[in-house]
Amino acid sequence: MARSTGKDAQALFHSLRSAYAATPTTLKIIDLYMGFAVFTALIQVVYMAIVGSFPFNSFLSEVLSCVGTAILAVCLRIQVNKDNKEFKDLPPERAFADFVLCNLVLHLVIMNFLG
Amino acid sequence: MARSPLRFLVLILAISICHAAGIFHPISDSHRSAALDLFKPVDGSFASLEEAYEALRTFEVLGIEKTAELSKAICKSVLGTLESSSSTPKDLFHALGVNGILKCSSKEETFEGIISSLQAVVRDANSLLDFYYSIGSLRLIKDQTSKTDLHLSDAEGTFRSIKALSQSDGRWRYSSNNPESSTFAAGIALEALSGVVSLASSEIDQFMIGAVKNDIVKLFDSIEKYDDGTFYFDEKLVNMREQQGPLATTSSVVRGLTAFSSVITESLNLPGDKILGIAKFFLGIGIPGDTKNFFDQVDLLACLENNRVSIPLILSLPSTVISLTKKDSLKVKVNTVLGSHAPPLTVTLVRAFSSSARDNSIIENQELKFDPQDAVYFLDDLPASFDVGEYIFVFKMLVQDSEQQTVYATGTLTQVPIYVTGLIKIENAKIAVLDSDLGSVETQKKLDLAGESTVSVSANHLQKLRLSFQMSTPLGNAFKPHQAFLRLRHETKVEHTFVVGSSGKKFEITLDFLGLVEKFFYLSGRYDIQLTVGDAVMENSLLREIGYVELDLPEPPENASRPPPQPVDPYTRYGPKAEITHIFRAPEKRPPEELSLAFLVLTILPLFGFIIGLLRLGVNLKNFPTSAVPATFAVIFHLGIAAVLLLYVLFWLKLDLFTTLKTLCFLGVFLMVVGHRTLSHLASASAKLKSA
Numbered sequence: 007m008a009r010s011t012g013k014d015a016q017a018l019f020h021s022l023r024s025a026y027a028a029t030p031t032t033l034k035i036i037d038l039y040m041g042f043a044v045f046t047a048l049i050q051v052v053y054m055a056i057v058g059s060f061p062f063n064s065f066l067s068e069v070l071s072c073v074g075t076a077i078l079a080v081c082l083r084i085q086v087n088k089d090n091k092e093f094k095d096l097p098p099e100r101a102f103a104d105f106v107l108c109n110l111v112l113h114l115v116i117m118n119f120l121g
Numbered sequence: 122m123a124r125s126p127l128r129f130l131v132l133i134l135a136i137s138i139c140h141a142a143g144i145f146h147p148i149s150d151s152h153r154s155a156a157l158d159l160f161k162p163v164d165g166s167f168a169s170l171e172e173a174y175e176a177l178r179t180f181e182v183l184g185i186e187k188t189a190e191l192s193k194a195i196c197k198s199v200l201g202t203l204e205s206s207s208s209t210p211k212d213l214f215h216a217l218g219v220n221g222i223l224k225c226s227s228k229e230e231t232f233e234g235i236i237s238s239l240q241a242v243v244r245d246a247n248s249l250l251d252f253y254y255s256i257g258s259l260r261l262i263k264d265q266t267s268k269t270d271l272h273l274s275d276a277e278g279t280f281r282s283i284k285a286l287s288q289s290d291g292r293w294r295y296s297s298n299n300p301e302s303s304t305f306a307a308g309i310a311l312e313a314l315s316g317v318v319s320l321a322s323s324e325i326d327q328f329m330i331g332a333v334k335n336d337i338v339k340l341f342d343s344i345e346k347y348d349d350g351t352f353y354f355d356e357k358l359v360n361m362r363e364q365q366g367p368l369a370t371t372s373s374v375v376r377g378l379t380a381f382s383s384v385i386t387e388s389l390n391l392p393g394d395k396i397l398g399i400a401k402f403f404l405g406i407g408i409p410g411d412t413k414n415f416f417d418q419v420d421l422l423a424c425l426e427n428n429r430v431s432i433p434l435i436l437s438l439p440s441t442v443i444s445l446t447k448k449d450s451l452k453v454k455v456n457t458v459l460g461s462h463a464p465p466l467t468v469t470l471v472r473a474f475s476s477s478a479r480d481n482s483i484i485e486n487q488e489l490k491f492d493p494q495d496a497v498y499f500l501d502d503l504p505a506s507f508d509v510g511e512y513i514f515v516f517k518m519l520v521q522d523s524e525q526q527t528v529y530a531t532g533t534l535t536q537v538p539i540y541v542t543g544l545i546k547i548e549n550a551k552i553a554v555l556d557s558d559l560g561s562v563e564t565q566k567k568l569d570l571a572g573e574s575t576v577s578v579s580a581n582h583l584q585k586l587r588l589s590f591q592m593s594t595p596l597g598n599a600f601k602p603h604q605a606f607l608r609l610r611h612e613t614k615v616e617h618t619f620v621v622g623s624s625g626k627k628f629e630i631t632l633d634f635l636g637l638v639e640k641f642f643y644l645s646g647r648y649d650i651q652l653t654v655g656d657a658v659m660e661n662s663l664l665r666e667i668g669y670v671e672l673d674l675p676e677p678p679e680n681a682s683r684p685p686p687q688p689v690d691p692y693t694r695y696g697p698k699a700e701i702t703h704i705f706r707a708p709e710k711r712p713p714e715e716l717s718l719a720f721l722v723l724t725i726l727p728l729f730g731f732i733i734g735l736l737r738l739g740v741n742l743k744n745f746p747t748s749a750v751p752a753t754f755a756v757i758f759h760l761g762i763a764a765v766l767l768l769y770v771l772f773w774l775k776l777d778l779f780t781t782l783k784t785l786c787f788l789g790v791f792l793m794v795v796g797h798r799t800l801s802h803l804a805s806a807s808a809k810l811k812s813a
Contacts, residue, residue, distance in 0.1 A: 031739065034738050035740060038734045038735060038738065039731065041734075042727045042730060042731035045727040046727045046728075049726075053723075056712070056716070057716065058710070058712075060709045097808075098804075098807075099800035099801070100800070100804075103796055103800050106762065113769055114769065114772075114785065117769045117772050117773050118772070120773055
């Protein structure tokens with residue numbers, strides 16, 4: 007039974023990989039950006055776990071910055087994806103402009119909170 | 122000229138203190154030196170002629186010399202006033218008064234002009250002060266120029282007008298339209314009336330003079346007195362416009378009285394003890410601190426010195442303390458108020474008794490002998506039965522010449538408190554420590570209270586300390602001093618005082634430490650013993666450190682009272698204070714620097730990973746616009762974003778939120794415009810591609 011589970015997992019993983027290869031490049035860029043952001047957040051959490059959360063506001067601002075920008079990237083991805091029927095009429099440049107603007111506002115707040 | 126109630130109160134206080142003494146001294150040298158200090162000329166002369174007159178009259182009475190410059194300066198102002206045509210009768214009065222003392226000018230021409238104007242004032246005057254100043258000036262002129270033919274034009278009429286202002290109680294009004302009467306005004310009126318009598322060409326009607334004499338007698342009915350036999354005049358109404366105090370009022374009345382009595386033929390029958398009482402009142406104030414009071418005092422005493430009513434004689438004692446050890450004798454002086462010699466008198470010591478046993482008189486009717494060299498009456502030896510203590514001596518004096526007896530006022534009896542002092546024998550002094558229950562003596566030491574030696578004893582709380590001695594007077598009687606204290610002082614300066622009790626000649630105190638343990642605050646250690654024995658009549662009063670006692674007291678229980686805090690040496694208040702150590706919040710633990718740097722590098726790593734991933738994906742800039750205008754816009758768009766990010770970095774490093782927001786506003790607007798252009802260009806390009 008374990009072997010079948012393992013084989014199923016392997017088969018699932020392969021199909022996911024092949025399907026992913028079909029996604030357009032722009033979406034892949036956005037995915038990569040998201041991964042970068044989350045990974046940075048993880049490193050920061052590890053650091054905080056080691057040294058303690060003394061300037062807690064700095065830790066929070068850092069985590070929220072990473073998470074926030076990841077969320078905005080997700081929103082961009084949704085809006086830019088051509089397969090998404092909801093946002094068919096929205097030009098991708100507009101979505102990108104929203105993305106840039108929201109990021110700027112987020113980072114202003116983050117910088118203020120950084121201390 | 123107005124007096125304040127405060128000054129009157131001070132006066133009463135001074136008088137009440139003098140009452141305790143009971144003795145009045147005539148004018149002495151201390152008065153002369155005080156006069157020189159008080160009457161100091163300002164800028165070579167006095168402020169006004171009135172003040173100059175007061176000063177000069179005082180100097181004249183006391184026999185003080187005036188400096189030549191002072192006389193010259195004052196004379197100049199006197200002559201100026203006399204020659205000026207605008208001088209008021211008041212100015213002339215004071216100027217003439219000064220002239221009488223300094224004798225600046227006696228030329229007839231100076232006075233001619235004044236005489237006629239003064240006569241006119243007398244004729245037309247209707248207020249008391251106008252009469253006073255004008256008549257007084259005319260009288261002074263008559264004395265100074267020896268013009269025997271200077272007379273008032275209508276003496277009787279003037280006398281009548283002044284008399285008309287008198288009241289039924291002997292006081293006078295200042296003018297006919299002023300209903301208030303005053304005793305001070307009575308004095309002024311009497312002086313004016315005496316001036317009228319002396320300036321009259323013929324005799325004034327005796328009936329009117331008799332009426333004035335009645336007024337004087339009625340005035341004396343309103344005299345006030347104190348218990349020590351002093352008399353004075355004072356104003357009845359308190360809220361008059363210019364209130365004179367008792368000194369000025371009495372002085373004015375006596376001045377007027379003596380002036381009037383000197384011009385009439387018969388004598389005024391006034392009780393001599395009241396005149397003597399007035400003299401005592403003025404002598405009892407001592408040395409006044411005010412020029413006006415000083416002048417009033419000295420002028421009145423000068424009036425009383427040689428007056429026709431009765432001349433007061435003052436009995437005084439140079440010393441009221443007689444020392445038995447020095448074998449002092451009792452000395453009595455009798456003088457006039459200004460200190461001159463009195464006529465021959467018989468001074469008798471009527472009674473002498475102890476102040477504690479008033480009924481038992483030790484001496485009776487002893488006549489005092491006269492020593493012509495010192496002008497003093499003395500009693501050679503006090504009888505042997507005089508012991509130390511306080512006594513009261515009662516004196517009586519009588520003028521030897523019986524015809525002169527009415528001329529002088531000697532009073533009836535004068536009571537004087539006398540202190541007889543001597544050495545008190547203190548003997549048999551000893552200090553002992555006793556056992557409490559048995560009463561047996563553990564240690565006993567003799568004390569030498571006259572010498573300097575000290576003793577030391579020790580005791581614990583179960584024992585008693587007893588101090589005893591015997592005191593007796595030179596005659597061997599028992600003596601109870603005012604103070605007999607025993608004081609124990611601990612090393613920590615905590616003190617306890619006890620009164621030494623007595624029975625007859627024996628003085629003893631027993632300190633039972635068992636009962637005193639709590640009072641002593643359970644403080645063990647060394648206690649210094651101090652004995653105080655003192656009295657006013659004891660010539661050898663003592664305050665001596667006898668020695669010390671080592672006291673052993675038990676430990677204080679939990680709730681024992683602590684000794685009171687001793688007074689802190691006041692100089693330690695300004696010394697350095699204790700150091701204050703501040704406690705700061707311990708800083709938070711920070712991670713080591715290397716760790717932080719390592720993680721900084723680790724955080725940058727994902728960025729590189731992102732860029733590498735992008736390259737692997739085959740990211741390209743194909744869509745970047747190539748034509749000029751959109752290209753610039755695109756470039757500016759990217760630069761704008763970079764600028765905003767740079768602004769954020771600056772904001773974190775050093776800028777504040779307000780500057781950042783301001784800059785962000787501009788950048789943001791700029792960015793939005795540019796971005797819109799760029800992205801719309803891209804959008805149209807891709808739309809063209811789709812449609813194509």
